[in-house]
Amino acid sequence: MIENIIKKIDQIAVQEPNRIAYDYLGTTNTYGDLKKRSDEWAHKISSLDIAAKEPIMIWGGQDFEMIASFLGCVKAGHAYIPIASYSNAERLTMIQEVSKASVVLAIDTLPDIDLDNLTVVKPSELETGDFECDESKFVAGDDNYYIIFTSGTTGKPKGVQISHDNLLSFVNWELEDYDLPKNPSFLAQAPYSFDLSVMSLYPALVTAGKLVVLPHDVTENLGQLFSTLPKLQFNVWVSTPSFAQMCFLDPTFNGEHHPDLTHFLFCGEELTHKCAETLKKKFPQSKIFNTYGPTEATVAVTQVEITDELLAKYDRLPIGKVKDDTQITIDESKGEKPGEGEIIITGPSVSKGYLNNPEKTTAAFFKDEKQAYASYRAGDAGFFDGDMLFYRGRIDFQIKFNGYRIELEEINFYLSKNDLVRYGVVAPKYDRDHKVKQLIAQIELNDGVKDKYSDAEITKILREDLAKNLMPYMIPQRFVYRDDMPISQNGKVDIKAVIKEVNA
Numbered sequence: 402m403i404e405n406i407i408k409k410i411d412q413i414a415v416q417e418p419n420r421i422a423y424d425y426l427g428t429t430n431t432y433g434d435l436k437k438r439s440d441e442w443a444h445k446i447s448s449l450d451i452a453a454k455e456p457i458m459i460w461g462g463q464d465f466e467m468i469a470s471f472l473g474c475v476k477a478g479h480a481y482i483p484i485a486s487y488s489n490a491e492r493l494t495m496i497q498e499v500s501k502a503s504v505v506l507a508i509d510t511l512p513d514i515d516l517d518n519l520t521v522v523k524p525s526e527l528e529t530g531d532f533e534c535d536e537s538k539f540v541a542g543d544d545n546y547y548i549i550f551t552s553g554t555t556g557k558p559k560g561v562q563i564s565h566d567n568l569l570s571f572v573n574w575e576l577e578d579y580d581l582p583k584n585p586s587f588l589a590q591a592p593y594s595f596d597l598s599v600m601s602l603y604p605a606l607v608t609a610g611k612l613v614v615l616p617h618d619v620t621e622n623l624g625q626l627f628s629t630l631p632k633l634q635f636n637v638w639v640s641t642p643s644f645a646q647m648c649f650l651d652p653t654f655n656g657e658h659h660p661d662l663t664h665f666l667f668c669g670e671e672l673t674h675k676c677a678e679t680l681k682k683k684f685p686q687s688k689i690f691n692t693y694g695p696t697e698a699t700v701a702v703t704q705v706e707i708t709d710e711l712l713a714k715y716d717r718l719p720i721g722k723v724k725d726d727t728q729i730t731i732d733e734s735k736g737e738k739p740g741e742g743e744i745i746i747t748g749p750s751v752s753k754g755y756l757n758n759p760e761k762t763t764a765a766f767f768k769d770e771k772q773a774y775a776s777y778r779a780g781d782a783g784f785f786d787g788d789m790l791f792y793r794g795r796i797d798f799q800i801k802f803n804g805y806r807i808e809l810e811e812i813n814f815y816l817s818k819n820d821l822v823r824y825g826v827v828a829p830k831y832d833r834d835h836k837v838k839q840l841i842a843q844i845e846l847n848d849g850v851k852d853k854y855s856d857a858e859i860t861k862i863l864r865e866d867l868a869k870n871l872m873p874y875m876i877p878q879r880f881v882y883r884d885d886m887p888i889s890q891n892g893k894v895d896i897k898a899v900i901k902e903v904n905a
Contacts, residue, residue, distance in 0.1 A: 452503075461485075461486050467593055656685060666692060729745065824894045841878070
């Protein structure tokens with residue numbers, strides 16, 4: 402049982418300094434390297450004139466310097482906010498506005514934006530040497546450890562606060578319930594701005610394991626991916642089901658070519674029966690775990706091993722049994738069938754809420770006087786069959802697309818701001834396995850727009866405009882122009898009607 406994340410990682414570094422902790426496409430760093438570099442970051446951060454416990458933004462990719470800076474922040478008593486450097490500049494600005502952070506660690510080169518109100522720290526500015534860190538400053542207990550920013554409904558992202566105790570609850574559960582190998586080597590594929598990455602990051606580092614990195618730019622290029630993946634050696638796979646399905650196109654993605662791969666851990670979106678069945682055939686000796694959990698409850702709160710018996714029993718797979726320290730109840734008032742409704746999560750891994758956003762926090766989180774822990778309204782529909790939880794989609798306009806959580810209303814917000822658009826709504830197109838396969842923008846244009854531009858020109862203008870404010874995965878794949886939109890009784894576009902039409 403781990404009691405302190407930071408101290409445990411340092412302890413391993415002292416006992417086994419030469420053990421490899423990080424493998425970035427063949428470039429390796431040891432636990433000794435990790436302690437030394439994170440201490441250097443902590444020393445630098447402690448010298449800055451910033452408020453106690455103020456969060457620190459970190460702009461970068463997936464190289465070793467990123468995780469060293471994460472640990473440097475928490476050793477200095479500050480939560481970190483990871484921001485993927487493939488994001489647009491506006492996302493950095495919006496996160497800074499919400500978080501009120503005054504410091505950004507520029508692990509990668511920052512975009513060309515006004516940084517007058519920010520202190521920028523680059524890796525080259527750090528003093529090198531052996532620095533002693535004050536353990537009394539380490540992030541602990543209910544202090545924020547990291548803050549992940551997710552999609553928001555009003556154009557502004559929401560910062561989910563995860564404390565050291567939240568993270569501890571999750572990590573200890575993964576180590577206890579997943580029957581992981583000793584000193585596991587984890588595939589680190591998810592960007593650090595995506596909380597799925599935590600399923601690899603800390604379970605590896607507190608067990609003297611290794612992180613084997615598959616960088617974002619490699620996964621974006623199928624040729625590179627299929628030439629790189631067979632060269633990597635790891636035994637625990639962590640990804641969304643969508644990423645695994647993409648790897649099915651690689652003929653070497655099987656147990657014969659990956660003999661050490663013993664565990665698959667899936668989170669972030671629904672694991673389909675077909676995907677699990679295909680994996681079973683390709684990796685007959687491996688264990689496959691389906692998990693479920695929102696960012697607000699620290700990565701995952703349920704898990705189940707997908708066995709042949711489970712595949713034979715269910716067409717749509719369960720998302721698992723609830724972890725021992727957590728309770729899930731179903732609010733049937735939000736359901737369409739008896740026993741089905743909104744998933745409510747209560748437990749020690751539930752976040753304290755959204756950073757500097759009391760209105761959204763009050764709407765999603767609550768705590769009964771009799772409860773020891775906070776509860777979170779997940780917005781997901783589900784039901785229990787015995788002690789097994791099943792997922793049945795969203796009850797609002799939030800979706801999962803390739804593992805990323807997207808508020809459709811955030812895309813609609815920016816789409817409708819464009820001068821060409823009268824009404825704009827983005828609808829998810831689902832496949833037969835209930836997964837989103839495409840985002841389709843349904844648009845009623847303002848008068849006269851079609852006289853000035855062709856459909857192709859309009860689409861180009863809208864795409865470029867959306868790219869200024871949205872992450873690349875949020876931009877619709879198709880744009881459909883229509884003469885009119887269905888309008889509800891309150892005079893707004895009937896979004897549910899549009900979604901129904903798209904999936905008819």
